[in-house]
Amino acid sequence: MAINLGDKAGAIKHYTQAIPINPQDAEAYYNRGNAKYKSGDKAGAIADYTQAITINPQYAEAYYNRGLAKYESGDKAGAIADVTQAITINPQYAEAYYNRGVAKDDLGDKAGAIKDYTQAITINPQYAMAYYNRGVTKSESGDKAGAIKDYTQAITINPQFAMAYSYRGVTKSESGDIAGAIADFTQAITINPQDAIAYYNRGIAKSKSGDKAGAIADFTQAITINPQDAEAYINRGIAKYESGDIAGGIADFTQAITINPQYAKAYYNRGVAKSESGDKVGAITDYTQAITINPQYAKAYYNRGIAKYESGDIAGGIADFTQAITINPQYAKAYYNRGVAKSESGDKVGAITDYTQAITINPQYAKAYYNRGLAKSESGDKAGAIKDLETAKQLFQQQGNTQNAQQVQEILNKL
Structure with a gap:
């Protein structure tokens, strides 16, 4: 039968x-x-x-x-x-080695997984999936060059392997080869025109290359294929915001929140856009919501601190900068802006301490030298002020900021 x-x-x-x-x-x-x-x-x-x-x-x-x-x-x-x-x-069971590699990878044994994928390939040199998975594991282990080689081999075996093109594109992008990444995502899309992830990743790569219009078009296509892709709305919103379309950015961030009300990143980015549009109250509300969802969101504390400071709430700004620093002790900008707020409140000593910490973290921080110089001058330390301002001028010049360098020179001329 x-x-x-x-x-x-x-x-x-x-x-x-x-x-x-x-x-x-x-x-x-x-x-x-x-x-x-x-x-x-x-x-x-x-x-x-x-x-x-x-x-x-x-x-x-x-x-x-x-x-x-x-x-x-x-x-x-x-x-x-x-x-x-x-x-x-x-012992010649290639599929068994492959699947044992998958299980080992899931349990965090990257080296063991790579060893098993390699054995599967040794038994069956045409095993495209083994090359692909070994590439993924190598990439996750930091071996980007090895990953690209494996994805390429998988593609050689199976030229219609859209995921291999996509992952090779991601790895190329992470390695700085944006043009190569875009080419790979494009090939993945050619093979599978309904590949929303490939459109999304190509949008990310185009955005990195400065092609905001192209990025927006790709994120839009990803959304058309998958209307519940909150991440695509987020990134389209960022591209719109960076292109000057603040209202469009806010609309996209709002849609991402509608899809996922626990999306801290969406609240954060909407807060940034609202702040830029002058809606400081709305921005503070959004940053607060992002913090409620993710209490370790240092950037949300930092930006809320900026919004509070710009709204006249200097004490609130200082408190938020302090919290950002507690979460990320290497947050130079948070030290710098806390210094600005302390200086504004009359605490020149505290301001100088914060500027110094910002400089320790980032020795190329021209604005921190500049502001520390001003604080020292206002505190009567003329020699220290001149030294900091000279350093600030040199850094501004090295960084191509001739306008700020000239401004510093004018201050030095008066000391």
Whole structure:
């Protein structure tokens, strides 16, 4: 009797009837396990694979499939044990090495995963997925060049491998090759015009290259394909904001919040846009919401501090800058702006201390030298003021800011 494995219920019924006739038929248990697995009954599949193994302890495929079922049931360690047993029985089992690599990767064993993918490739040099996954793991381990080589090999084997193009594009972008990244994302889109992620990633790359209009077009296409992509709305909003379309940016950030009301980044960016448009109260409200969702959001504290300071709430600004510093002790801008706020409130000593800390973190911080020089001058330390202002002038000149350098020189001329 020919069994239609596409008819999973029929297959299960057939093997269930056949097993009592020959209870030692390991293959019947194995095939029923496969049918249960395809039906989503992972526990039933595991039980049948186990019975097949009991009858035939050398049944590599049963160990392998039981490993897959365990993996999909969340038992990663059990999956590794089963796939390892399949490899012991059949050392040329490329798929077993590959899937053991996947499980090891999930458990954080990157080196072990790479070793298994490599073994799968050694057995089957045309194993595109093994090259692809090894590339992903290498990239996550910091080996960007090795990752790109693996993605390229996967593409050579399978020129229609859209995900390999996409991931190679991401890795190229992370390595600074923006043009190469855009070319890869474009190829992924050519292969799969409904690949929203490829449009999204190409939008990110175009934005990095300064092509805001192209970025907006790509984010829009990603949203058309997947209208619930909050991240695409966020990045389109940022591109619009950076292009001068503040209202459009706010609208996109609002849509991202509608999709995901717990999206701290969306509240933060909407706060930035509102602040730029002059709505300091609305900005503070959004930064506060971002902080409520993510109490470790240093940039939200920092920007709320700026908005409070610009609204005349100097004490509130200082408190927020202090919180940003507590979260990120290397936040030079937070020290600098707290110094500005302290100076405004009359605390010149505290301001000088904060400017000094900003300079310690970033020795090229021209504005910190400049403001520290002014604070020293106002505190009567003329020599210290001249030294800081001279340094500020040199840094401004080195950074191409001739206008600020000239302004500093005018102050020096008066000291």
